[in-house]
Amino acid sequence: MKSKFHSIYQHLIRDIHEGRYMPGDTLPSEHELTTQFEASRETIRKALKQLSEHGYIQKIQGKGSVVLDVQRLDFPVSGVTSFQELNQKLGMNASTAVVAFNELKATAEQAHAFQLPEEENLLEIARVRMIDGERIILDKDWFPKALVPGLTADICAGSIYAYIENTLELTISFAKKEIVVDVATEEDVELLDVEPGSHIVVVHSLTYLEDATLLQITESRHRPDRFRFVEFARRHKA
Amino acid sequence: MKSKFHSIYQHLIRDIHEGRYMPGDTLPSEHELTTQFEASRETIRKALKQLSEHGYIQKIQGKGSVVLDVQRLDFPVSGVTSFQELNQKLGMNASTAVVAFNELKATAEQAHAFQLPEEENLLEIARVRMIDGERIILDKDWFPKALVPGLTADICAGSIYAYIENTLELTISFAKKEIVVDVATEEDVELLDVEPGSHIVVVHSLTYLEDATLLQITESRHRPDRFRFVEFARRHKA
DNA sequence: CAGTGGTCTAGACCACGGG
DNA sequence: CCGTGGTCTAGACCACTGT
Incomplete structure (x- = not known):
């Protein structure tokens, strides 16, 4: 996968894992992320959608994307893993x-x-x-x-x-x-x-x-x- | 949820459950679906994305969206269900x-x-x-x-x-x-x-x-x- | 009110599959 | 080659949250 939204997704995951965003923080707004990653808003939203699906963030209308506590989830027997x-x-x-x-x-x-x-x-x-x-x-x-x-x-x-x-x-x-x-x-x-x-x-x-x-x-x-x-x-x- | 892509999603689920598309069939192409539902291609794709995530279809590049056999899945203890x-x-x-x-x-x-x-x-x-x-x-x-x-x-x-x-x-x-x-x-x-x-x-x-x-x-x-x-x-x- | 995310559009280019 | 899905864009309008 070398698509743009997937790179952004991985970049944000790394930021979360490395503590640049802590649980309870809100990520920068989608508008800000478009300039930070030089991408269109829909592309940013695809990355955020994946973060949301995988339990990293919760999107709240009118507020932003809140980082969830991912600590208790790091034993991913769920999904398809060998x-x-x-x-x-x-x-x-x-x-x-x-x-x-x-x-x-x-x-x-x-x-x-x-x-x-x-x-x-x-x-x-x-x-x-x-x-x-x-x-x-x-x-x-x-x-x-x-x-x-x-x-x-x-x-x-x-x-x-x-x-x-x-x-x-x-x-x-x-x-x-x-x-x-x-x-x-x-x-x-x-x-x-x-x-x-x-x-x-x-x-x-x-x-x-x-x-x-x-x-x-x-x-x-x-x-x-x-x-x-x-x-x-x-x-x-x- | 009364969004357009969600209605399309539900419409297609009904079509699958009622046998209008059988397992192994391919759905109409995204281009055809845009005219059938009078929606843009990205909106159609949002609906298909959900179908894919929930195990109804498998999208194959260059071919189309193949309907999966959903019969063995109809005991959804997974997910959040009471x-x-x-x-x-x-x-x-x-x-x-x-x-x-x-x-x-x-x-x-x-x-x-x-x-x-x-x-x-x-x-x-x-x-x-x-x-x-x-x-x-x-x-x-x-x-x-x-x-x-x-x-x-x-x-x-x-x-x-x-x-x-x-x-x-x-x-x-x-x-x-x-x-x-x-x-x-x-x-x-x-x-x-x-x-x-x-x-x-x-x-x-x-x-x-x-x-x-x-x-x-x-x-x-x-x-x-x-x-x-x-x-x-x-x-x-x- | 301004700022946020939610939805939708029309169009573009690319990668893959099959004739 | 054409038709398919995959990605990306720029812009628009709406719904919600807070000040």
């Missing part, structure tokens, strides 16, 4: 073990979800995430094999997202997620540090590319005492 | 019992969160949500008393949000949420149909008005087997 990205950002003492890497035929249900001909080949990957020496998360992923050529078990031990976005140059665009609580399966007990009969938090995700093709189905199974999900949401009236 | 609104929308067989309605002094922590002088009066409300005859959810809310004049236990048995938005004419704007899993307290065991020692899904929320003042702190405690949270999220690269 475990490795979180690991780096938060400096978690984490590691990944690949426990399965199989090629198999799609089931009827999977073929339908991926809009592929039945019996198309899928990659099935299972990974255990360890944090501070404990096995906390079991991630199970399915990809259409044709979409991720060259993907190896070694790559899966690092960041699949980095491989997809940087090496394959695919653009991940959006995801649908569902969080439910399930009872631990035998597999959970075997692979994670959980007791039989314990609850497991299950995050199902469907991840899509920018042309709206389904790239990935994920089932992420979390030990409940280490699960945390944070969201910023705006209200949309009916 | 229990009563969900109840109505989904036709749940649900009821609410108010189990506490107290006026008390704010703790230091609460006073700080609400940015009120210490010892300001708060309302503390606890409600049990029953679905199909089972006590599933315990909601505990705190409001600054001054912000919700006239709120009674009777109103709390219905929709507090409806009272706030329709009667008090306040506008709820955004919320920060956190989902964690806790072990059932004695209070949970007493008020909900759960076993001692069971897990409880806890949703902490901070709800804000459009001038960014904190209106409400909520702790919503869910029986795990009936908890479900669905989200649509777009990826924002670092």
Whole structure:
């Protein structure tokens, strides 16, 4: 992204993070920002719109753009973010073990979800995430094999997202997620540090590319005492 | 909202829900929509932007706006939505019992969160949500008393949000949420149909008005087997 | 009243996709 | 090549907030 409004957006985020604008302050008016960034007002407004959507500011008509307290939000499990990205950002003492890497035929249900001909080949990957020496998360992923050529078990031990976005140059665009609580399966007990009969938090995700093709189905199974999900949401009236 | 782009947005949503555009179809081009709605292209684009953010369409450069399959998303626990609104929308067989309605002094922590002088009066409300005859959810809310004049236990048995938005004419704007899993307290065991020692899904929320003042702190405690949270999220690269 | 954000317009140029 | 969406502009008018 090298668009003008996106640069302005990032510039203002940096200003907020570095404390040049504190929570409760109002940003300079849109008119002032047009001269500061040498941009038209609509361009400024696009940048402010994004800041507002991401929880950085609240726009108040007649007053200005008030900076919100973003401190309590800095654990962005919400949105579309990979475990490795979180690991780096938060400096978690984490590691990944690949426990399965199989090629198999799609089931009827999977073929339908991926809009592929039945019996198309899928990659099935299972990974255990360890944090501070404990096995906390079991991630199970399915990809259409044709979409991720060259993907190896070694790559899966690092960041699949980095491989997809940087090496394959695919653009991940959006995801649908569902969080439910399930009872631990035998597999959970075997692979994670959980007791039989314990609850497991299950995050199902469907991840899509920018042309709206389904790239990935994920089932992420979390030990409940280490699960945390944070969201910023705006209200949309009916 | 009676803005032009919002009417167009709603018009297109209705078209999608009523099947005039099916998943996989492309909407008419932005140029065509300008003549159809007698609006400028930027106005059309504002409407399409919202459709995109809410998961209705995916815009693809050079091609058009593709309609997504919105069927799997129609359980919007994500966003800022009240229990009563969900109840109505989904036709749940649900009821609410108010189990506490107290006026008390704010703790230091609460006073700080609400940015009120210490010892300001708060309302503390606890409600049990029953679905199909089972006590599933315990909601505990705190409001600054001054912000919700006239709120009674009777109103709390219905929709507090409806009272706030329709009667008090306040506008709820955004919320920060956190989902964690806790072990059932004695209070949970007493008020909900759960076993001692069971897990409880806890949703902490901070709800804000459009001038960014904190209106409400909520702790919503869910029986795990009936908890479900669905989200649509777009990826924002670092 | 002046200053703020909210909406809308008409036109321009660019980047991408597909024939 | 044309049609698509992506960005940017300059200017206009309105609605709201505060003095």
